[in-house]
Amino acid sequence: MSQISKSFNGIKVLNSVDFELRRGEVHALMGGNGAGKSTLMKILTGVYQGDEGQIFIDGSEVSIQQPNDAKENGVSMIFQEFSLVPTLTVAQNIFLTREPRNNLGFIDEKECIRQTEQLLNELNVNIDRNIPVEQLGVGYWQMTEIAKALSQNTKILIMDEPTSSLTKNETEVLFELIDKLKAKGISIIYISHRMDEIFRICDRITILRDGKHVMTSPCSELTMETVIQHIVGGNLEHAFEWKDRNYQRNQEPVLQVRNLTSGRRVNGVSFDLYRGEILGIAGLMGSGRSEMVRAIFGIDPIDSGEILMNSQKLSIKKPEDAIKAGIALVPEDRRMQGLILDHSVKDNILLPILSNIKKGMFIDDAKGNQIASEFVTRLNIKTDNIFKTSRLLSGGNQQKIVLAKWLANSPEILILDEPTIGVDIGAKTEIIEIIRSLADSGKAIIVISSELPELLALSDRVIVLNEGRVTKEMDRKEIASEEVLQHAIQVV
Amino acid sequence: QEVKTPQTETQTKPAETNGPLTVNQALPDSQILSKGPHGETAVSAKTLKLTEDDLKKIKEKRYKAAIVMHYAGNDWSTAQVEGLKAAFNKMGIEVVAVTDAQFKAEKQVADIETVLAKNPDIIVSIPVDPVSTASAYKKAAEKGVKLVFMDNTPNDLKHGEDYVSVVSADNYGNGVEAAKIMAEKLGGKGKVGVIFHDSDFFVTKQRTDAFEKTIKEKYPDIQIVDRGGIIGPNDGEKVTSAMLTKNPDLKGIFVVWDVPAEGALAAARTAGRNDLIITTIDLGTNVALDIAQGGPIKGLGAQLPYDQGVAEAILAGYSLLGKEAPAYVAVPALRVTKENVFEAWKMVYNQDAPKAVHDAAK
């Protein structure tokens, strides 16, 4: 790709970017949120058309006007915002437009499912294939998306943050697959904000900043520090260092969860949470972490067990009750649960705090604008203005809106389910700082994260969930390394 | 409820048949101007009669009848059905179904098919459209069901073979009455508008034709300066308003039936044109009220649906008895103005005018 430029509404998001991919290499594309990575790749796959610039594949110029053109040229992509049809099943999604046919020319559903099974086995995941994907969690969407891309015959495979919702295990499986593809001569463009991954699997790195090409060089010639430097355009404190924090654990807990059972995936969970504490929750995909916090927040019905806040029994039947009690949840799925994508950044941020910004009966618009702008600045959300439709923001910036929503509400207990999915390294550091300072101010915080370095950097204490039960509880001090935690997660 | 003491009154009383069954003999004897659907000359409904003997014979057989209407949502249909039910009750005939096609030919065909499942001996019906419902009626006729029609007959059905008779109001005559009242109130000159039913419907066409023809032929100083079509009862107000906007010097408006005439009334009120003269056809509650209180509606030609219903029942009786029935029977037109509105009401509905109408006259 050469000299690619692209503007939206007169705002330049790509400025004469050059990008080169060699056969059989894994090429990392990096940059802060809103740097233009996804946009560049969407130009390559025909979702957008560049304003300027040319694309060459195997030396000859190609014109990619629409997704089908890209397909014909052997380019396929795992989209950050997912290209799944929520009402179709996993198998139907994977084979959409390429369904196996029987002799009569009709879709061969059995064959479709068989091949899907094969693919999923290869990926080592177990997903229910017969329900619409809208009923699956994000992690499973991501696996489906990966399976869909892999099932296509491609020369160039683009992966836009493929592991953002995956835990260590699935990530490992994916890496093995990438190695196999590489061996087959398939070229891969790999977008991620997870530094360790990049250095594990990539051959070369290209970094974008503010829509401009910053550098391209082989991985071996770079260190993590230099990469971070290029991405953020300056120095960054060592972000993922754990800090021992002081808080009182001999007081009575703010939150006590006792034998909580909900649905099929939460089977008698008990734990305490103290004022000023950051409690990490670790587990495999499907271990019931999300379900547990959903039950606490009143989204899933509680079948048995109880929740006490400041030793008072809480009756939480719907999210409203939880919010009134001072509990907030940042959900893991920003598209379905976190955001109203067609509403503006401002409207999304203000939704939970509408009652706080009333002047008489009406909403105080000026105050609303001020609060929204404040959070846009504080979380460094990259947007033209606060009135921009959330759908049009980059993935990481959308995630920041979800966070802003609840930070603005300043609850007693803040539950964060995968809060930094897709957030760049700079912002992640800031978010970690914000969470810490919230805890310091006496709030209690629960963090679910599949990214163990992040979990370890934040938590004062970690509990491990497996099949809906707490299988281990560890003080942060007891965890010497990531491996120790990883081991605890895997041992049943 | 006093608007319509519903069927109850006549129906619940078991048939205490003293004397023969006829239509109200107090009806006017005015000449009938309408011709039948096939150009037949009308026989007056007042000549029809079932003797006590006839009634007894019919009662023994415990016949069943179905009433298949084109539309059931107006006073005309209600009164007609009441007349039918009352007369059938006297004849010991059970009414097994009353259907309403809501002006949809295809629904009427379905209705006919459906009521046939109940094996009625008689169907009294008014076709929504003589062309497209014909085959369904034909089917009923072939099954041996006696068909009596209101107002119009389906195409290709033959009197005596396929159907018994057709009974209508003197729609032409009513149109003429409306024109005459208009002319009288206008003093024989001025500009008028016509609001007609923009649909291929025999009855409403007859009325408009009669009104327009009478004005043109008899009253050369009255000009019809504007015509506006409607397709439903709620359209009257809009069309009248527009007509008054376009023709500020309009003196009178003829509206093809009473419900849109209420809309015309609202429009006249809005435009501050209480001097506008409106004539129409059919005696509904609200137009009766306006006539009684001397409002813009000066008069109308009324049909006599209750007696029309009775006549239809009698004709059905004729055919059950094997008696010869005339091809086309009509109920005379009734001129209604402020002077006779109460008597007219009584004649049309076979009951006293509602209290509201009486109050309005005071």
Place this chain on the structure above:
Amino acid sequence: MQSKSSNMTNTIQNTNRLAKFDWKRYIVYIAFVGVFIYFSISLYDQGFLSSNNLLNIARQTAMISIMAVAMTFVISAAEIDLSVGSIAALSSLTAALAMKAGFGVAGGIVAGLGTGALIGLINGILVTRVAIPSFLVTLGMMGIAKGLAMWITNTAPVPILNKTYNFVFGSGDIGPVPVLLIWTLVIAVIGHILLRKTAFGRQTLATGGNESAARFTGVNTAKIKLLVLVGSGLLAGLAGMLYAGRMHAGRFTFGEGDELSVIAAVILGGTSLFGGMGTVIGTVFGSLMIGMINNGLIIMGLDVSQQMVVKGLIIILAVAFGRRTIKR
């Protein structure tokens, strides 16, 4: 069923996105002005521009406008209400009957609005508690309310002789201004403020935009849906009362087929049929535009058949024209 798709298309076809969005919102105003100018010129000497005629348009569209204001909320919340026309019919009758029974104007108001609110409440409960799609609930209710309206008086109209009622609810003019116009304005202003300036309005849009996300944010989406359906019933009841006041009678045919005109006004005004986006002002202009077209075409003296064709063409062309403008 298309804002969804056009949003999607927007995501894909990126050029002039914002511009596009803004234009789209203004289409109804452009179209309104265009049609107005056209009629003003072509029907100049036929009285189209006479203040009386313009006020007639306002009178004739008042009931549709009022129901459409409430429908804007319903559709914004991604629900639908097909029962409004039948509710109007039934309310016109209950109001008339209450007054006939001697309960006076106050009785009429309570009966009329109460009927509307009650049916709206039943709709709301069925949608939120029993989880039946609002399309089916209100379709069923459309038949039930209409059937009841026919039943209670055996299809006979009920005259209203109360002068005060008839003045306030339909026939009166205050100075040169018809009360119907005042009703429309009051309801439109309240609706606009409610949608734009209050938490309720925001939460309605959030419910329609993404119910799941709204719930996660603590919006009581069931309550919101219940409220918008009650509101729709209530204003349909008011519309029925206005029909009654204007015609000096209650009648079961009032409001027949209005549900489609009401929804058309809302969609024409720029509200998304898929929820999440709504504009009350647009709705009112949508309603006025439909009323103006009806009026202008009748004045033109077209046949009913011609009116139907031309009206259909104008609706399509007006929107198409708006869209075209965008692309430049």
Place this chain on the structure above:
Amino acid sequence: MQSKSSNMTNTIQNTNRLAKFDWKRYIVYIAFVGVFIYFSISLYDQGFLSSNNLLNIARQTAMISIMAVAMTFVISAAEIDLSVGSIAALSSLTAALAMKAGFGVAGGIVAGLGTGALIGLINGILVTRVAIPSFLVTLGMMGIAKGLAMWITNTAPVPILNKTYNFVFGSGDIGPVPVLLIWTLVIAVIGHILLRKTAFGRQTLATGGNESAARFTGVNTAKIKLLVLVGSGLLAGLAGMLYAGRMHAGRFTFGEGDELSVIAAVILGGTSLFGGMGTVIGTVFGSLMIGMINNGLIIMGLDVSQQMVVKGLIIILAVAFGRRTIKR
């Protein structure tokens, strides 16, 4: 406007997910069987169960069923078609006129289907190329087609004297089986296979489920939308021809108000008004259920007003009953 929300609820409340989903799909069948049993018992001696009456139900619902099959595709693709009733009216007339003009049965077929397909094509082009919401396009087209139908013969019906035509397109019986039933079955089977077994069906669902995702995956969503709208026009044309054959005439009032019955059949059958999910078999049962209720209530001898109330109640209760079963 609610499958969306119930999808959402599903996403939120995960317990008994699978069970819930399956029940929902079968509601229409449960309701159908329930209503059938009720009528069979209560109307046993009134001829409800007579084969003739049952075949009548099939005859009476044939046109709605056929249009509803096409509408299932339209709604699955998250579009809507309000013009079907008017198209049927116009097609009944063009077919009748073609035969009257001496073009024979073939001419009638070409004219009838051609009219439908052409209008569908215009709808499709306006929706996909000019990007007007299908609600507005087809609302406009509903008026245009109806106006044209009134215009061409000045509201007069056109008799059809051709025996073959009348036999094949509506009035005939093959053995004991009415041709209308055969038409319904053929269209339903084709529709079912098309939706479930072919790429076209899959892509229709994908377009309605998430248009942008479908486009990213290489589905030509514009083509899909165009095709479903053409299909809807075509089958509405066929329905119009069947009306004509059944009634031995073309007439502008045929199909009046059918759009609502057709959409109701589709939604009752379990198709989501928000697109992405559809079932042809459910649709046909939805249509049959509505027809059966109409028939049974007439046989019961209820007044129209009572029929309307009871029909509304049955629709709501049938669905509510289905939903209740779920919760256990």
